[in-house]
Amino acid sequence: MTQPMTGAQMVVQALKDQGVDVVFGYPGGAVLPIYDEIFQQNDIRHILVRHEQAAVHAAEGYARSTGKVGCALVTSGPGATNAVTGLTDALMDSIPIVVLSGQVPTFMIGNDAFQEADTVGITRPCTKHNWLVKDTAALPGILHEAFHVARSGRPGPVLVDIPKDVQFASAIYTPREAARTDRYNPRVKGDIEQIRRLARAMTEARRPIIYSGGGVINSGPRASQLLRELARETGFPLTSTLMGLGAYPASGDAWLGMLGMHGTYEANLAMHGCDLMINIGARFDDRITGRVQDFSPQSVKAHIDIDPSSINKVIHVEIPIIGDVANVLEDLLAVWRAEEGSRTQREAVKGWWAQIEEWREVRCLDYDTSPRVIKPQHAVARLEALTKGHDRYICTEVGQHQMWAAQYLGFEDPNRWMTSGGLGTMGYGQPAAMGVQVAHPDALVINVAGEASWLMNMQEMGTMVQYRLPVKQFILNNERLGMVRQWQELLHGERYSQSWSEALPDFVKLAEAFGAKGIKCSDPADLDDAIREMIDHDGPVIFDCLVEKHENCFPMIPSGEPHNKMLLANAETQGQITAPGAVLV
Amino acid sequence: MAELNIEKGSSRKSAYDLRDPNAHAVERHTLAVVVDNEAGVLARVIGLFSGRGYNIESLTVAEIDHNGHTSRMTIVTTGTPAIIDQIKAQLGRIVPVHEVHDLTVEGASVERELALFKVSGKGNDRVEALRLADIFRASVVDSTLHNFTFEITGSPEKIDAFAELMRPLGLSEMARTGVAALSRG
Ligand SMILES: Cc1cc2nc3c(=O)[nH]c(=O)nc-3n(C[C@H](O)[C@H](O)[C@H](O)COP(=O)(O)OP(=O)(O)OC[C@H]3O[C@@H](n4cnc5c(N)ncnc54)[C@H](O)[C@@H]3O)c2cc1C
Ligand SMILES: Cc1ncc(C[n+]2csc(CCOP(=O)(O)OP(=O)(O)O)c2C)c(N)n1
Numbered sequence: 001m002t003q004p005m006t007g008a009q010m011v012v013q014a015l016k017d018q019g020v021d022v023v024f025g026y027p028g029g030a031v032l033p034i035y036d037e038i039f040q041q042n043d044i045r046h047i048l049v050r051h052e053q054a055a056v057h058a059a060e061g062y063a064r065s066t067g068k069v070g071c072a073l074v075t076s077g078p079g080a081t082n083a084v085t086g087l088t089d090a091l092m093d094s095i096p097i098v099v100l101s102g103q104v105p106t107f108m109i110g111n112d113a114f115q116e117a118d119t120v121g122i123t124r125p126c127t128k129h130n131w132l133v134k135d136t137a138a139l140p141g142i143l144h145e146a147f148h149v150a151r152s153g154r155p156g157p158v159l160v161d162i163p164k165d166v167q168f169a170s171a172i173y174t175p176r177e178a179a180r181t182d183r184y185n186p187r188v189k190g191d192i193e194q195i196r197r198l199a200r201a202m203t204e205a206r207r208p209i210i211y212s213g214g215g216v217i218n219s220g221p222r223a224s225q226l227l228r229e230l231a232r233e234t235g236f237p238l239t240s241t242l243m244g245l246g247a248y249p250a251s252g253d254a255w256l257g258m259l260g261m262h263g264t265y266e267a268n269l270a271m272h273g274c275d276l277m278i279n280i281g282a283r284f285d286d287r288i289t290g291r292v293q294d295f296s297p298q299s300v301k302a303h304i305d306i307d308p309s310s311i312n313k314v315i316h317v318e319i320p321i322i323g324d325v326a327n328v329l330e331d332l333l334a335v336w337r338a339e340e341g342s343r344t345q346r347e348a349v350k351g352w353w354a355q356i357e358e359w360r361e362v363r364c365l366d367y368d369t370s371p372r373v374i375k376p377q378h379a380v381a382r383l384e385a386l387t388k389g390h391d392r393y394i395c396t397e398v399g400q401h402q403m404w405a406a407q408y409l410g411f412e413d414p415n416r417w418m419t420s421g422g423l424g425t426m427g428y429g430q431p432a433a434m435g436v437q438v439a440h441p442d443a444l445v446i447n448v449a450g451e452a453s454w455l456m457n458m459q460e461m462g463t464m465v466q467y468r469l470p471v472k473q474f475i476l477n478n479e480r481l482g483m484v485r486q487w488q489e490l491l492h493g494e495r496y497s498q499s500w501s502e503a504l505p506d507f508v509k510l511a512e513a514f515g516a517k518g519i520k521c522s523d524p525a526d527l528d529d530a531i532r533e534m535i536d537h538d539g540p541v542i543f544d545c546l547v548e549k550h551e552n553c554f555p556m557i558p559s560g561e562p563h564n565k566m567l568l569a570n571a572e573t574q575g576q577i578t579a580p581g582a583v584l585v
Numbered sequence: 586m587a588e589l590n591i592e593k594g595s596s597r598k599s600a601y602d603l604r605d606p607n608a609h610a611v612e613r614h615t616l617a618v619v620v621d622n623e624a625g626v627l628a629r630v631i632g633l634f635s636g637r638g639y640n641i642e643s644l645t646v647a648e649i650d651h652n653g654h655t656s657r658m659t660i661v662t663t664g665t666p667a668i669i670d671q672i673k674a675q676l677g678r679i680v681p682v683h684e685v686h687d688l689t690v691e692g693a694s695v696e697r698e699l700a701l702f703k704v705s706g707k708g709n710d711r712v713e714a715l716r717l718a719d720i721f722r723a724s725v726v727d728s729t730l731h732n733f734t735f736e737i738t739g740s741p742e743k744i745d746a747f748a749e750l751m752r753p754l755g756l757s758e759m760a761r762t763g764v765a766a767l768s769r770g
Contacts, residue, residue, distance in 0.1 A: 120625060125636050129680040132624065149680055183621070184680050309674035312667060 004170040007136040007162065008033035011100065014143035016043050017176040020071050022062065022438055023047070024055040028075025030102025030115060033167040047438060047467060050459035052079050054431035056086020056157075057457070059097045061435030064418045065393055067220055069150050070097040070435065076104055077115030080161070081122065085425060087157045088126040092422025093243060094218055096155035098146050105165035106134055119161045128156030129184075133163065137171035144179030153186030154307040155218055186306060190323030195331050198278070198302045198319050203341025205276035205300075207352045208236045211259065211288075214243030214421070215281020215305060217414045219325035224414045226329035227280065228252065233336070235346035237356055239267035241282050242406055243421045250410030256356065257365075260288045261557050262403040265364035265566060266356050268555075271296055272563035273355075279303040281325045284314040285422070286584075294562030304328045364555045364568055365407055374524050376401065376476045376547040380408040380448065383474060386531045390444040392416065393436045397429040397453030399483040400553045401476040405448040427456030430473065434460055437469040444472070444535065451477040451544075452501050461514040464540040472534050473542045478549045479504065486552050491582050507544035514540075522546035559584035613642070613663045614689040615696060615766045616673065621681035622648050622656040629679050630658060639664060639672050643698075643741070643763035655683065659766050661741075686768070693769040699762045700744045705732035706755030714754045721747050732757070 005013065011034050015023065022045045027035045038046050049055040052074045059070030074083050080101040090097050104113040120132045129149050131142045139162065146158045202208065210231060216223045224247040231238045231254040238254040240247060248255060257264035259271055271277065271288075277299045282288070284303075289295045295315060302319035303311050311320045321328055336342050367377040380401075394409060395418040396402040402419055411417050418436060420428035433447040447454075454475050464471050485499040508518030517537050521530040521544070534541045554569040559582070620626045627646060634641050642661040649657045662672060669687070676685045688694040702723070704714045714733060718725065723737035732755075737747055741764060748759060 121628070124625065124629060125632055130625075134624075183683070307674075307678065309671060309678055311674070313671055313674075316667075 002172055005173045006033065006037075006170050007133075007139050007167040008037045010136070010140045010171075010173050011143065011162070011167070012037045012041060012044065013173060014140055014176070015071065018144070018147045019068065020044060023071045023073050024049055024058040024062075024435065025073030026052050026055060026075065026079060028079050028102065028115070030076035030104060030164050031073060031079075031100075031162075031167075033164065034073065034100070034102070034162075046073075047434075047463065049431065049434075049463050051457065052082035053085050053427065054434070054457050054460045054463070056083050056097065056099060057089065057425075057428050057431035058435030058438070059099070060086065060090050060093075060095045060428075061395060061418050061432030062439045063095050063097055063435075064217075064432075065415050065436040066439045067415060068096075069147055070095070072097065072099045074099065074101050075115070076102045076119065077117045080117055080119040083159075084122060084126060085423075087123055087159065089420055089423045089425045089428060090157035091126050091128065093420065094155050094214060095157065096150040097157045098150050099157065099159045101159060101161050102167070103132065103161045103163040106163045107165065109163065119159070123159045126157070127159050128154075130159040130161065132161045133166050135171075136166050136169040139166060139171070140174040141179045144174070144176050145181060145184070148179075148181040149184050152184060154215075154310075187322060188306065188324035188327045190304065190321040190328035190331060192331060192335075194319055194321045195328065196335055198321065199332060199335040199339050199342075201276055201300055201302065201319065202234060202236075202278070202336060203339050203345060205236075205345075206348060207270075207274045207355075208234070208276040208278065208349060209270050209274040210236050210238040210254070210278045210280060211240075211271065211282055212238060212244045212247055212280045213241040213282025215283075216244055216247040216325050217281075219281065219306075221414060223247070223281070223324075223326035223329065226326055226333060229333060230329060230336075233333070233342070235349055236278075237270055237353065239263070239271065241285070241288060241421070242419060244282060245406060245417045246411035246414045249412040251412060258406050260285075261290075262407065262553055262555065264407075265362045265555055265568065266359040268557065268563040268566060269359050270356055274299045277301045279305075279317070280329070281305060283310045286314075289314060290557050290565075291560055291562050296563070362568070367569060369524070370548070371524060374522065374527060374545060374547045376404050376478065376551050377408055378524065379474075379476055379527065379545050379547055380404045382527055382531055383446070383448070384409045386528060387444060387446065387535060390535070391440070391442065393418070393433075393440060393443050393445045395419065395429040395433040395436060395445070395447045397447070397449040397456075398424045398426045399450040399453055399481070400478075400486065400551070401448055401450045401482070403553045404476070409448075426453035428453075430454060430457045430471075431460050433471045433473075434464055434469055437464075437471050438467070445470075446472045446474050449473055449475045450482060451475050451479065451504060451507075452481045458510075461511070461516060461540065461542070465515045468539065470537070470539050470541075472540070474534070475507065475542065475544055476547050477504075477507070477544050478547050478551070480549055482551075483553070485550070489550075489552065490558070507542050511540075511542035516540040516542060518542050518544065520544040520546070611663050611665060612669060612689070613661065614669050614687055615694065615764065616658075616660045616662065616676070617684075617686040617688055617766060617768075618658040618660060618676055618682060619649075619684040620656050620658060620679075621683070622654045623681055626656070626679075626681050627658075629681070630660075630676065633675055633679065634662070634672075637671075637675065639668065645763040645765055659764050661764050688766050688768055691768055694766050695769060696740055696764050696766040697738055698741050698744055698764050699736065699738045700747075701726070701760045702735045702737065702748070702751055702756060703732055703758040704735065704751050704755050705757045710754045714751060717747070717750050717754075723747065
């Protein structure tokens with residue numbers, strides 16, 4: 001054990017010690033020693049992507065669908081700069097990944113050497129932490145700390161930049177148990193006094209709502225379990241952000257649907273009119289709050305979050321609880337069960353539920369179907385119906401299709417929904433789906449895509465064919481940058497500047513050119529059979545679903561408006577967004 | 586304390602203004618931040634301030650424990666109470682940051698800054714500069730036939746005041762260290 005090892009050997013050893021079974025990567029001069037070690041072992045599988053951005057998104061998909069840390073390996077210079085979008089995406093969505101990058105040898109750093117980039121400088125603002133390793137003896141400790149930082153507290157991406165001479169040089173390896181992790185230990189246990197205050201507020205509330213978010217997923221399956229218990233035992237209605245879908249089942253009694261800009265009428269009005277808001281692992285994103293001055297004006301707000309900087313950042317809360325969701329909910333449930341008022345609460349919120357049922361009757365997600373053209377909502381609804389009951393994972397790209405997927409697919413479990421929420425990265429879904437399929441080889445993995453987003457990382461079809469990853473690309477093809485077009489319709493006088501997809505490839509032929517299967521569907525009557533054909537095919541599929549070109553995504557809260565100013569389908573939409581609102585995105 | 590300069594009704598013009606709908610008064614706070622003395626730590630802290638649009642009035646940093654590899658930064662910043670709280674929480678998220686103290690709210694503290702002044706005057710001005718330096722307990726650390734270099738330590742306000750007096754007497758160059766601060770007691 002005390003035999004010296006090269007830095008490259010340490011990398012492989014540390015990954016094994018950290019339980020990594022797959023690395024997504026792309027080789028180059030500055031990581032050749034590491035690739036040489038990868039070649040000489042069989043414990044860690046390497047998936048050769050076609051672009052480093054895809055390696056990072058694949059690691060994100062792997063991480064989000066397993067709850068483990070995802071891992072990517074890239075070379076110096078362009079390899080590292082290509083990873084930047086993925087790192088930023090993971091930072092915004094709190095996804096734990098470790099990216100290893102090669103660097104020019106230490107003695108050449110600063111000389112504008114071939115393929116040199118200031119990788120730690122470039123990635124400092126888009127990682128939770130990063131390291132430039134200058135000495136092989138320090139490498140194993142840094143690698144172990146990197147995994148620790150990525151997965152602890154609020155999870156996030158980290159990067160370790162390893163110069164080539166550090167990979168070649170030898171030193172004594174530090175095993176995982178001996179590595180230093182003490183300098184980063186965020187607190188996970190909530191302040192019991194605040195938890196008691198919340199429990200008391202819960203017994204007094206007449207119009208409560210649980211607003212849950214991605215932090216519940218981050219906290220692990222136990223947190224989702226406790227969230228369900230909380231909803232069941234209180235009888236409180238529950239809504240979730242885009243990032244939190246699946247923590248509470250869509251079939252559950254308390255479920256109001258997603259909230260926010262494209263959330264349901266009932267969820268948003270309940271948020272607006274509640275007297276107690278319990279935020280569990282969500283961050284008051286601007287897609288949720290709308291105009292902050294008018295955000296849920298009458299409520300007392302509680303916020304459970306592991307990151308102290310999330311609390312009072314956007315919305316001032318009366319009951320802040322810093323801690324891990326599972327940990328806090330455990331304590332909260334215990335205190336709640338002992339509270340006198342908890343037994344009568346279910347009765348006390350009956351009137352509130354009656355109000356919510358009234359809002360529900362608006363049926364905000366209804367849409368008109370057509371016998372001639374496939375409505376995108378209908379395509380997603382059929383996808384839901386025909387894939388329900390499968391061991392199913394859904395990824396998305398970014399745009400209208402992403403929102404329709406969130407609205408019309410039902411998620412029963414956490415870690416089944418992978419989407420780029422905070423950064424909104426077009427090109428995320430396809431590689432993320434690849435990472436999910438690598439982690440769950442027998443599952444049905446579907447990427448609900450728009451044609452424009454999909455083209456941004458379409459080279460990854462090659463990877464999927466090479467590794468026999470049977471991901472289904474379900475493209476809602478409106479031949480438009482649909483979400484942009486919708487905003488131009490609502491905000492810019494229908495001047496559709498550069499928001500259409502011209503010269504699209506023939507997706508069926510494209511699939512075939514890659515060695516995959518292509519399916520095209522444009523007739524609503526053929527849709528079900530075509531979806532079944534996609535599901536039944538044992539291999540990667542590109543499904544080109546030609547949909548209504550100018551469909552808008554509703555409900556929609558226009559930017560800069562409060563929750564109760566929502567646009568519904570078929571509403572008169574012209575002039576609904578005011579000039580000040582147009583400044584916002 | 587200066588008022589935040591946001592015109593009425595402007596809060597709907599940009600997402601930035603939405604952060605601060607009530608235009609709370611801006612406060613000046615002195616933060617002491619204990620960090621691991623490692624490469625890049627200063628860049629992390631400065632990047633946080635520039636990336637999130639916070640102000641730095643002054644920042645000093647030096648190693649305080651050679652064996653423990655820790656440094657202490659003293660940061661003077663301004664912002665509304667909510668922004669100051671955000672700054673502290675954001676600093677606390679940085680992995681090599683160990684402690685964040687807000688000296689402005691954690692009881693009394695002493696703040697000192699050191700400055701060097703070069704004053705090139707003639708005749709009576711030279712005499713007057715020396716006389717004022719004496720009053721301010723500034724010492725002469727270098728002198729030529731044409732100028733004096735004074736060293737002065739004190740609160741930033743004292744140094745500002747000294748600078749104002751020296752200006753008409755031929756102040757030609759000035760270097761300030763920024764604030765170092767400790768809590769009292
Ligand atoms: C085109 C488009 C439209 C969108 N429209 C909507 C919309 O209509 N509705 C919507 O909801 N979103 C929408 N989004 C997504 C939105 O931008 C945000 O990404 C999302 O709302 C944030 O979700 P969240 O609040 O759950 O936070 P996340 O980004 O998931 O953050 C998680 C929070 O939980 C905390 N946390 C992490 N781990 C733990 C733990 N273990 N314990 C406790 N706390 C923890 C973190 O500190 C953080 O504060 C849209 C995105 C796009 C691209
Ligand atoms: C990398 C990137 N560039 C630009 C945007 C801005 N943007 C958001 S949605 C969208 C259109 C997406 O079109 P498509 O993928 O076809 O999906 P649709 O909205 O039509 O469903 C664009 C350009 C983005 N989110 N990401």
